[in-house]
Amino acid sequence: MKIIKYRAVTCLLYLVVSIGILWQIVLLLRNASFEVFEEEKHVFVSVQGNVRKPGKYKVPVGITEFEILKVAGIRPTSDISTFGLLNQVVTNSMMQVGSLNSPISLYDEENILWLENFTGEITLIGAGGAQLPQQQGTSFSQGDRIRTEATSQIELSLGFSSSVDMDNFSEIEVIRASMTDQQSYRFELMQRTGLCWYRIKNNQNRDAYKINTPYATVVVGGEETEFFIDIQGTDVFIGNKDGLLLVERSGSEESVNLISGQQLKIAGIDDPFEITRIPADSAITERFTGLSEQRMKKVDGDKPLNFLFCAPPHTYYIISLQFETGVTHIVELPSELLVEQFVQGFSTLGQAFLYGGPVLVSILAERVLNIEVSNYCVVDRNDIIRIVNTIGGVDIDLDLLAASALNMPQGQAMLAGEHLVHFLSPEISGAEGSRRRQAMVLRQMFNKFRNQNVIMTALLADQLLSNIETNFSPGGVMNHYNRFASGRSWRYMKHTIPGETVMRHSRPSHEPDLSLSRKLLVSN
The missing domain is CATH 2.60.120.1440 (Jelly Rolls)
Known part of the structure; x- marks a missing residue:
């Protein structure tokens, strides 16, 4: 009986020790995988030269050269022509920003x-x-x-x-x-x-x-x-x-x-x-009062509302609501769109955003399309997530890869909250895949507003614009949306800028055909 008890105590002791060893191994594996995860999730980039905030930056994997330069701060005399703004940065890389002979203009x-x-x-x-x-x-x-x-x-x-x-x-x-x-x-x-x-x-x-x-x-x-x-x-x-x-x-x-x-x-x-x-x-x-009434007639009349909607560095749209004809035009402007015929010191639309933000991009869009662009709205990934959550989510057609990553069935799904955060992350299929999914979410946001599935209130308008870089006001958003939702049957026309691919600084760029571009917003 003593031998049996001794063996039982010995086995129990070995069991406790084994569990302790296994637990330590689990902890070590967890720490090891966490360290690898952290190393894979961030890269270090040094930005030097003619920028406002030179230094070494720790940034998430998938960040583009555009985003690094935006953080570092571009001056009017910064020469960024050597950078491929849509290229992802790699760890321990050096970005040396040169100087122009004269400021951009x-x-x-x-x-x-x-x-x-x-x-x-x-x-x-x-x-x-x-x-x-x-x-x-x-x-x-x-x-x-x-x-x-x-x-x-x-x-x-x-x-x-x-x-x-x-x-x-x-x-x-x-x-x-x-x-x-x-x-x-x-x-x-x-x-x-x-x-x-x-x-x-x-x-x-x-x-x-x-x-x-x-x-x-x-x-x-x-x-x-x-x-x-x-x-x-x-x-x-x-x-x-x-x-x-x-x-x-x-x-x-x-x-x-x-x-x-x-x-x-x-x-x-x-x-x-x-x-x-x-x-x-x-x-x-x-x-x-008379001038204000005239101004309101101009706003409330049939004059088109043209505005810039962008999510740099990839996405730039001009959206034109033509109230007289009931047509909404959506014109996609590539980041590599050449604007050198209008400027001195830089070449593309993406570079224009770094120098002058949405105002300069709006000016150049006006010249390419021969229209007046009165408003702008700039969003980033976090803004998109917040806006989608505010309007109750968006319907997305999940492919097999995304469905597997989200642990959801393949096909149509309403995404918001953590599912949307994960859907937009580069973890599923890299930065390029994340960009495509972001464009998909933006399209579905537009569709939700287009189908008038959102009830616009002063509170909702204020929430939508909160922390966004825009010159829209909540009152203006309500006014435009009410006109948009006033019962007209809208038609939607999507456009790309006519032109051809040419090389600038050994990179493909899009040279616009101005004569054709300036006819895009003529309703059919």
């Missing part, structure tokens, strides 16, 4: 101040005294004068994010409208008479916007500023609705900072500045 840059909208009779006089066309889109340059009459108003666009509304009996002269070597706007205007309402978005130089008056100069100091200048006889009133202004007296060193809610009165060249609160009964916006 757009040809015909002078057309950056133009007539956006107007009501009534107006007078437009060129620097040489000739009459300028009284029509939307007329551009202005140094020496041109813009004048409203008794019952007319004008809206001017300064670049692509700022504007001026001119009330009746107002006059503005263009002192300067140009771009710097750093691709920043420089505007200097002389307001001689009347009431003008300025809405400025300035993320550039501190002195990028200057407005002269008979007694003082207004310098825009904040990133977003809204103010008015009202010249009544010999009195000049400057009211700062929002932002920061610096007001400098003409011919002297006297100056004052004007903050939100303050109004400055100057009664004469030698009279002191008088600063008060903007009167509670000041109703500047009501003065421009």
Whole structure:
């Protein structure tokens, strides 16, 4: 009996020791596989030369040279022509960014101040005294004068994010409208008479916007500023609705900072500045009711809505909603699209995004397609996942490989949440496969909106735009979607840019046929 008990205790002891050894082996294997996993999931890349943030970067496998350069920060003088932006980086690689002889630039840059909208009779006089066309889109340059009459108003666009509304009996002269070597706007205007309402978005130089008056100069100091200048006889009133202004007296060193809610009165060249609160009964916006109504007619009318939708580095679309004909055009723009006929210092659309973001890409798309691109929306993989989750998922046709990776049946499936995250990851079939699946998800997102399977609310519009790089507003999204969903039977036409494949820097690029490209958005 003792021998049996001894053997039982011995066996139990061996069993416990064996389990302990096995557990340690499992832990070692887990740690070993985790280390291999981490090593395979990341690569190290060094970026040096003419970039804003040189250094060594640890990045996920599948990252492209475009994405690394975007993080490192491209300057207007950076030479990125040697890089294949869609190429994936490899570990321990070195990316040396050179320098251009001069900053990148757009040809015909002078057309950056133009007539956006107007009501009534107006007078437009060129620097040489000739009459300028009284029509939307007329551009202005140094020496041109813009004048409203008794019952007319004008809206001017300064670049692509700022504007001026001119009330009746107002006059503005263009002192300067140009771009710097750093691709920043420089505007200097002389307001001689009347009431003008300025809405400025300035993320550039501190002195990028200057407005002269008979007694003082207004310098825009904040990133977003809204103010008015009202010249009544010999009195000049400057009211700062929002932002920061610096007001400098003409011919002297006297100056004052004007903050939100303050109004400055100057009664004469030698009279002191008088600063008060903007009167509670000041109703500047009501003065421009007619212009606002005209603007809304323009928005709510049959004018097409053309906007850029992109998920760099691969995906760029121009989407055109043509309300008059009930046709939606979707034009795919390849990253390798050549735009060198419009620019100096770079060649392709993908390079344009690195230099100037969606605004520069929109400008170049306008020139290729001969249209106005008024809005843009830039998303990345995380944005796509968030938007899809917000609208309740998308229907995807899973192939065998994806279905196996997701542990789901092959065929149609509604994806959202973790399934969507896994579906878009490079683990299933590499970075190129991830790109194709991302394009598939984007198409299904469009289809869901196209089929009007989404009920648009103010909250949903705000959620969709949250943290996205865009110039759409939630109100604008609701307005456009309501027009889109107003009962019209829409037709959809997909296009690629006509042209041919040519070689640039030993890489294939797409040279557009401009004559054919500019006919794409003519509805059939």
